[in-house]
Amino acid sequence: MNVRSAILPDADGIRQLIDAHTGDGTLLPRSLPELCENIRDFVVVESDGVVVGCGALHLYGEHLAEIRSIAVYPDARGHGAGRLLVKALLREAARHRATCVCVFTRIPEFFAPFGFAVTHEPLPDKLYKDCRRCARRHACDEIAMIRGPLPKMELPSTLARIRRPIAWAGGGR
Numbered sequence: 320m321n322v323r324s325a326i327l328p329d330a331d332g333i334r335q336l337i338d339a340h341t342g343d344g345t346l347l348p349r350s351l352p353e354l355c356e357n358i359r360d361f362v363v364v365e366s367d368g369v370v371v372g373c374g375a376l377h378l379y380g381e382h383l384a385e386i387r388s389i390a391v392y393p394d395a396r397g398h399g400a401g402r403l404l405v406k407a408l409l410r411e412a413a414r415h416r417a418t419c420v421c422v423f424t425r426i427p428e429f430f431a432p433f434g435f436a437v438t439h440e441p442l443p444d445k446l447y448k449d450c451r452r453c454a455r456r457h458a459c460d461e462i463a464m465i466r467g468p469l470p471k472m473e474l475p476s477t478l479a480r481i482r483r484p485i486a487w488a489g490g491g492r
Contacts (some may be wrong), residue, residue: 320395322403325373326359330354332370333361333388340418342391345425349388362407364391364400371395374404376411382470383442384417409466419467427462435464442469 325333340346354361357375364372372391378384386408391400410419421442424428441465457471 320371320396320400320403321365322362322407323365323391325358325363327355327358329361329363329373330358333358333363333373336370336373336392337388339392346388346390361388361419362404362411364395364403364492366395366398367398369409372400372404374408376408378415378417381416382418383394384412384415386412386420386422387424405430409433417467419465421463421465423461423463425461427464430464434466436466438463438465438469440465440469 328472330351334349334351335351337346337354360375360377361373362375363370372389372395374389375387376384377387385404389404391402391404409420420435421438422435424430427435427437440463
């Protein structure tokens with residue numbers, strides 16, 4: 320197996336791989352235009368020239384990066400593809416000098432050997448970017464894990480409102 324940076328011709332294969340993991344809620348759906356726009360965030364694992372796994376590193380800033388969209392086809396699991404993806408994404412985070420890397424997962428035991436630990440601290444960057452538009456935002460079953468020192472930040476007032484019902488302008492009776 321070989322891990323490499325994704326290129327535009329990989330976008331449709333990445334979309335198919337992600338789509339295979341959205342039905343059960345493991346991954347959030349990603350459109351082909353969104354994947355093309357963010358293709359530089361992705362790495363892929365190939366086996367015999369076929370993409371069998373993908374993952375992305377989203378950079379929030381030097382203080383935080385997120386490993387996301389990790390997916391491996393079922394018949395390629397157990398052969399190290401997931402480990403190759405995480406190692407490549409951690410190298411990329413280090414190259415960008417991100418001081419903390421986070422991941423949101425239902426399988427924390429997979430990420431623990433890479434130095435990730437469960438956290439219950441809020442991650443405002445993630446809340447603002449993704450959680451507020453996620454259908455599961457009020458019933459999230461993912462476990463937040465971090466590797467490296469968590470940045471200490473104040474939760475902006477606009478994010479604090481995400482945690483409680485929003486009174487819509489003109490209709491908040």
